[in-house]
Amino acid sequence: MRDDAFIPGPRLTLPGAGAGPLAGLRFAAKDLFDVAGHPTGAGNPDWAASHPVPERHAWAVRTLLEAGASLAGKTVTCEVSLGILGFNQFYGTPRNPAAPGCLPGGSSSGSASAVAAGDCDTALGTDSGGSVRVPSSLCGLYGIRPTHGRIPVDGMCAQAPSFDTTGWFARDAATFARVAAVMLGEAIPDAVAPAPLLLATDTFALADEPVQQALLPAVERIAALLGKGLERITLGEPGELAVWGAQRNVIQRAEGWQTFKPWIDATNPRFAFNIARNMALAASLTEAQVALANSVRERARARARLLLDGGAILAIPTTPFTAPPLGLPLSELDRHSERIGLLCSFAGLTGVPQVSLPLATVDGKPAGLSLIAARGQDARLVAIARAL
Amino acid sequence: MRDDAFIPGPRLTLPGAGAGPLAGLRFAAKDLFDVAGHPTGAGNPDWAASHPVPERHAWAVRTLLEAGASLAGKTVTCEVSLGILGFNQFYGTPRNPAAPGCLPGGSSSGSASAVAAGDCDTALGTDSGGSVRVPSSLCGLYGIRPTHGRIPVDGMCAQAPSFDTTGWFARDAATFARVAAVMLGEAIPDAVAPAPLLLATDTFALADEPVQQALLPAVERIAALLGKGLERITLGEPGELAVWGAQRNVIQRAEGWQTFKPWIDATNPRFAFNIARNMALAASLTEAQVALANSVRERARARARLLLDGGAILAIPTTPFTAPPLGLPLSELDRHSERIGLLCSFAGLTGVPQVSLPLATVDGKPAGLSLIAARGQDARLVAIARAL
Numbered sequence: 001m002r003d004d005a006f007i008p009g010p011r012l013t014l015p016g017a018g019a020g021p022l023a024g025l026r027f028a029a030k031d032l033f034d035v036a037g038h039p040t041g042a043g044n045p046d047w048a049a050s051h052p053v054p055e056r057h058a059w060a061v062r063t064l065l066e067a068g069a070s071l072a073g074k075t076v077t078c079e080v081s082l083g084i085l086g087f088n089q090f091y092g093t094p095r096n097p098a099a100p101g102c103l104p105g106g107s108s109s110g111s112a113s114a115v116a117a118g119d120c121d122t123a124l125g126t127d128s129g130g131s132v133r134v135p136s137s138l139c140g141l142y143g144i145r146p147t148h149g150r151i152p153v154d155g156m157c158a159q160a161p162s163f164d165t166t167g168w169f170a171r172d173a174a175t176f177a178r179v180a181a182v183m184l185g186e187a188i189p190d191a192v193a194p195a196p197l198l199l200a201t202d203t204f205a206l207a208d209e210p211v212q213q214a215l216l217p218a219v220e221r222i223a224a225l226l227g228k229g230l231e232r233i234t235l236g237e238p239g240e241l242a243v244w245g246a247q248r249n250v251i252q253r254a255e256g257w258q259t260f261k262p263w264i265d266a267t268n269p270r271f272a273f274n275i276a277r278n279m280a281l282a283a284s285l286t287e288a289q290v291a292l293a294n295s296v297r298e299r300a301r302a303r304a305r306l307l308l309d310g311g312a313i314l315a316i317p318t319t320p321f322t323a324p325p326l327g328l329p330l331s332e333l334d335r336h337s338e339r340i341g342l343l344c345s346f347a348g349l350t351g352v353p354q355v356s357l358p359l360a361t362v363d364g365k366p367a368g369l370s371l372i373a374a375r376g377q378d379a380r381l382v383a384i385a386r387a388l
Numbered sequence: 389m390r391d392d393a394f395i396p397g398p399r400l401t402l403p404g405a406g407a408g409p410l411a412g413l414r415f416a417a418k419d420l421f422d423v424a425g426h427p428t429g430a431g432n433p434d435w436a437a438s439h440p441v442p443e444r445h446a447w448a449v450r451t452l453l454e455a456g457a458s459l460a461g462k463t464v465t466c467e468v469s470l471g472i473l474g475f476n477q478f479y480g481t482p483r484n485p486a487a488p489g490c491l492p493g494g495s496s497s498g499s500a501s502a503v504a505a506g507d508c509d510t511a512l513g514t515d516s517g518g519s520v521r522v523p524s525s526l527c528g529l530y531g532i533r534p535t536h537g538r539i540p541v542d543g544m545c546a547q548a549p550s551f552d553t554t555g556w557f558a559r560d561a562a563t564f565a566r567v568a569a570v571m572l573g574e575a576i577p578d579a580v581a582p583a584p585l586l587l588a589t590d591t592f593a594l595a596d597e598p599v600q601q602a603l604l605p606a607v608e609r610i611a612a613l614l615g616k617g618l619e620r621i622t623l624g625e626p627g628e629l630a631v632w633g634a635q636r637n638v639i640q641r642a643e644g645w646q647t648f649k650p651w652i653d654a655t656n657p658r659f660a661f662n663i664a665r666n667m668a669l670a671a672s673l674t675e676a677q678v679a680l681a682n683s684v685r686e687r688a689r690a691r692a693r694l695l696l697d698g699g700a701i702l703a704i705p706t707t708p709f710t711a712p713p714l715g716l717p718l719s720e721l722d723r724h725s726e727r728i729g730l731l732c733s734f735a736g737l738t739g740v741p742q743v744s745l746p747l748a749t750v751d752g753k754p755a756g757l758s759l760i761a762a763r764g765q766d767a768r769l770v771a772i773a774r775a776l
Binding site (some may be wrong): 046087089090264265266267268269270271272273274275276277279280281283284329330331333 | 434475477478652653654655656657658659660661662663664665667668669671672717718719721
């Protein structure tokens with residue numbers, strides 16, 4: 001039986017540098033990252049055939065190899081990084097080892113699945129709309145969407161450049177922090193600086209009640225660790241999270257259409273219906289719609305500065321639910337994706353870093369708690385994760 | 389090398405009844421027609437897996453078998469009958485034996501290709517938006533879209549019920565007429581009744597200049613045969629063909645969405661981008677848009693009655709151009725499809741029968757001339773084809 005987490009064909013492995021801070025670790029790379037001499041598949045059967053075989057490693061792959069980690073394989077991704085629930089109609093849906101019979105979350109589905117299954121110690125993902133955060137939550141992993149623009153994305157297939165980031169997964173906080181130090185190029189502090197923890201009540205209200213209840217004890221623990229109290233706030237004005245979700249969608253889709261349009265026009269590729277539908281809808285967005293969405297983005301950014309620039313940490317549920325079962329109709333999948341978008345849009349719109357921590361379960365299935373800080377404070381978030 | 393005209397796998401053949409009016413003929417069936425005990429593929433890899441294997445032959449298959457023809461195989465179709473140029477991104481594009489290196493036209497692409505290549509004598513196609521007429525024109529064949537509602541469509545995959553018809557192809561007029569007599573259940577008259585021939589100048593003006601010039605001598609021949617003169621008319625008011633094309637698209641897509649929506653929701657199937665895009669756009673059509681389009685349809689129907697109920701025959705180019713080359717970008721393919729739609733919409737909207745006759749070539753590539761008559765006068769059109 002093929003392990004769904006990895007792309008079809010012989011496993012692509014590479015040894016890491018003989019020594020380094022990650023010596024002994026095995027990593028997997030989402031099939032959106034270039035590995036020199038091997039086609040990048042991007043989760044779609046028509047991508048590799050119409051793109052040249054890369055001559056150089058992606059920055060993230062090179063960085064991990066040079067730090068001593070070895071490549072354990074390339075992993076299945078949702079088609080061209082689109083899809084937040086983790087299914088792939090061409091290569092199969094990677095299993096969720098933490099919630100058998102359920103979706104793994106995506107689009108970095110195979111990377112999360114491989115880490116959760118123990119097939120590797122860490123794995124590279126990309127996160128434009130939640131593609132590391134969501135599978136972290138649903139598969140019970142540590143995962144990060146770093147500050148936008150902080151980590152080079154060269155050699156990584158683009159989707160929506162003003163959203164695209166490189167992230168990674170780990171099963172334990174120590175490994176998560178070890179990889180973070182290399183990827184961020186910054187030591188992870190041992191001490192956690194005191195800070196207020198902001199509980200965004202409007203984000204919790206969007207989650208299923210059992211998820212809310214399961215996450216609250218973790219919030220209390222983190223507030224205690226941070227030592228400056230727990231403050232209940234709302235992330236947005238009433239209804240604003242829905243606006244952010246919808247307008248984030250507009251900008252991200254419009255950028256994605258610009259990215260993929262030349263390829264689509266040249267090759268009329270095959271897609272699962274939902275992927276093509278989203279592209280088709282993106283193609284009909286007007287400049288006025290995108291301009292409106294960008295003005296909303298500025299409001300979200302202002303809100304992020306106001307809440308976080310003083311050093312506070314924000315806590316939100318990563319996903320509103322635990323892993324949905326396999327086999328749902330598309331209309332149900334769409335509703336799930338839309339709900340996820342309400343929670344993932346804030347970091348996407350504002351570019352702040354977000355880590356998802358596997359601190360709760362509901363009926364045995366994981367639910368992640370996210371911590372968010374001001375731009376550039378990635379290492380602080382990782383330090384909190386490790387200190388817990 | 390696989391013959392692209394036929395679906396992958398062993399050739400599905402069945403003997404016909406021992407005797408009958410079609411004894412000795414071999415026919416192919418587009419893979420939208422049921423053959424008992426064998427999955428119907430509909431040109432899409434996810435269709436067969438999510439539909440039961442048919443227990444009975446489609447009416448058209450049964451009728452040809454009972455008339456003595458034998459089944460020579462099932463042929464590639466554009467996905468779920470959508471696509472007028474004949475490409476299929478999953479199974480390959482059937483070759484156009486009459487125009488090497490060019491598209492065959494669709495969606496009954498494989499059926500036209502198989503007949504043009506001599507792999508069979510006749511073949512079943514479906515025509516909702518031009519899917520028999522267009523490949524007839526581009527592959528140099530006789531083809532018919534019968535009066536809508538005249539021929540049973542049971543066992544044929546539906547697309548847009550108020551447009552769907554069963555048609556057929558042949559290389560020569562005698563075979564075309566022989567099959568017609570069986571399919572129509574009506575003798576094809578030997579004599580051609582005198583009638584005026586109407587040349588629709590607005591339809592000719594939509595065709596490439598060389599196509600117009602190549603078709604005009606055939607028009608003159610037919611006018612002479614019909615013996616009551618050639619009258620130049622316009623099919624619509626100025627600009628009306630474009631309106632008909634656009635509104636036909638609205639109705640057909642809206643009906644297609646109703647047909648395919650449950651399947652798409654249940655399975656999120658894979659499609660070429662252009663197919664999924666058209667479905668996605670259909671999904672967003674409003675009732676008001678469809679109601680407006682239906683009022684336009686009534687105008688077209690009134691026009692058909694006015695022009696044709698007195699017994700006149702209408703001549704239009706089947707397609708505005710000869711077979712386009714393979715390898716065009718999607719934006720070019722879209723422009724070609726839109727132009728075809730301007731000519732194919734009249735019969736689609738009004739339900740009148742249309743035959744395409746292989747009476748011209750441009751630079752060695754076929755261009756079909758279409759004859760159109762009042763509803764129910766299918767046999768008359770076939771008689772004219774045979775008498776030429």
